[in-house]
Amino acid sequence: MKENLPSGTAQRVAMRRAAHQLLDDPKVFDDPVALRIIDKESASALQADPHQFEATPLSPYLRAFVAARSRYAEDELALGVRRGVRQYVILGAGLDTFAYRNPYPEGVLRVFEVDHPATQTWKRARLEEMGIALPSDVTFAPVDFETQTLEEGLRSTGCDPDKCTFFSWLGVTEYLTTEVVMATLRFIASAPVQSGVVFDYMISPSLLTPAQRSRFDALAQRVASAGEPWQAFFDPELLTRDLRAMGFGYVEDKGPEEINVRYFKNRKDGLRVGSLSHIMNAQV
Ligand SMILES: C[S@@+](CC[C@H](N)C(=O)[O-])C[C@H]1O[C@@H](n2cnc3c(N)ncnc32)[C@H](O)[C@@H]1O
Numbered sequence: 001m002k003e004n005l006p007s008g009t010a011q012r013v014a015m016r017r018a019a020h021q022l023l024d025d026p027k028v029f030d031d032p033v034a035l036r037i038i039d040k041e042s043a044s045a046l047q048a049d050p051h052q053f054e055a056t057p058l059s060p061y062l063r064a065f066v067a068a069r070s071r072y073a074e075d076e077l078a079l080g081v082r083r084g085v086r087q088y089v090i091l092g093a094g095l096d097t098f099a100y101r102n103p104y105p106e107g108v109l110r111v112f113e114v115d116h117p118a119t120q121t122w123k124r125a126r127l128e129e130m131g132i133a134l135p136s137d138v139t140f141a142p143v144d145f146e147t148q149t150l151e152e153g154l155r156s157t158g159c160d161p162d163k164c165t166f167f168s169w170l171g172v173t174e175y176l177t178t179e180v181v182m183a184t185l186r187f188i189a190s191a192p193v194q195s196g197v198v199f200d201y202m203i204s205p206s207l208l209t210p211a212q213r214s215r216f217d218a219l220a221q222r223v224a225s226a227g228e229p230w231q232a233f234f235d236p237e238l239l240t241r242d243l244r245a246m247g248f249g250y251v252e253d254k255g256p257e258e259i260n261v262r263y264f265k266n267r268k269d270g271l272r273v274g275s276l277s278h279i280m281n282a283q284v
Contacts, residue, residue, distance in 0.1 A: 002227035006122035009228050010094030013171055014038050015046070015053050016066040022050035024271055028263045029067040029074075033097035036130050058215060061274035065200075066171070068263050072254070072279055073168040073198040074098065080166040081109060083194050087165040089114060089154070091184070091199075092145075092172030095123060099138040110137050112159050114150065117142035145180050150187050165191050169199035174230040181232050182242070189246040189284060196250075196283035203276060204233040216276055236278055248282040 002008075018034040020027060035043050045052060054060065077088060086109060090096050093113040102111060113120070120142050127134065143153030159165070167188050173181045181201075188197045205216055220230050236253045243251045254262075256275045264272045 004118050005227075006119040007094060007116065007228065008226050009171065009175070009223060010119055010123075011038070011042075013066050014095035015042060016059075016063045017070065018043065018046055019050055019053060020063050020067045022046065023054075023063070024067070024269065026267075027067070028064070028271075029071040031070070031097055031101070033100050033132065036132060037095045037097050037100075037126065039126065040130070058219065058274070060271060064264065064271050065259075065273040065277060068259050068273055069170050069198075069200045069279055070096075071263060072259070072281075073170060076196065076198050076281055077166050077168070080164070080194070080196055084164045085166045085194065085196075086110065086163050087112065087159055089159065089165055089167045091150070091167055091169040092116070092175075093123070094119060094171070095126070096170070099135060100127075100132050102135060102137065106137065110139070110159075111135075112139050112141055112154065112157055114141045114143050114153060116144050145176055145184065150184050162192060164193075165195045167191075167195075167197040167199075169197060171200065173199055173232055173234075174202045175228055176232055178232045178234075185243065185282075186246050189243075189248055189282075191284055193249075193284050196281065198279065198281050200277050200279045201239070202230060202233045203278060204235050207235060208276070212275055215274070219276070239280065243280070243282045248284060250281075250283040252281045254279040254281065 015038055017029065017031055018038050020029060021031060021034050077085070081104060088109055089112045090098060091114050093115045099111040099113060102109060120140055124140065139157050141153050141157045143150060205213060208216055223230060236255065240251050240253055255278050256273050259279065260272045
């Protein structure tokens, strides 16, 4: 990330979630706050022409993936709450809106938003500007993953390490170093049994076909020139093995075929996810 500046990619993925609310029927991820959390100007522009930010042929695939990963994380969170999860830690929260539409009765699920300090300050100003009330059960933890561990960042927030906790980490791992990603996952693996994490990650470029590789290169160039270069990529088989070795008892990797069957089957508009990223679900 550019020093002391909020993440530009956080705004861009929030725009995709907002566009999904307007463009796609049926919606894969229903987010009634998605249009309110983007700034007023962008929201009016998007409402006037929902296609205007869909600049390239890759845009629908990216929009589909952003919608699917949030849907999958919240589906898994719901299963987690049934088995006793009482804390939800959103890592690299960006403009995620879960905390502002938390469907669980008060007192059931505490939410912790962890993000880079610059992005979090910007988000809090955005919430105020848009008149989105802060629920009493949300806590903010400013953490720069590259200089501070998640354990340190959560220490003074009231997040109880002995409670069953669900973590989501969406659209973030690729912006960090592999060492930071693995250290963070090792910390999550030390959470109480029935805790879990859902995160998405980029496939190692060496595993891509030439066509996939050219799409990867185009996107990589775009994020690098915006000051947020991709750094970490994974081989699904090796990552699954490493997560098991960390102590996760249940590890499920979801590639594009499974995601498309689960969330995009029988659509008339052909919306579906592309093949550069996977979603990982790991439970302690
Ligand atoms: C693409 S956005 C995703 C935001 C959100 N998870 C979503 O899906 O809308 C990437 C997020 O990663 C966060 N991030 C990137 N590098 C970080 C770091 N070193 N420490 C903490 N957060 C970081 C950014 O602040 C931003 O919120």
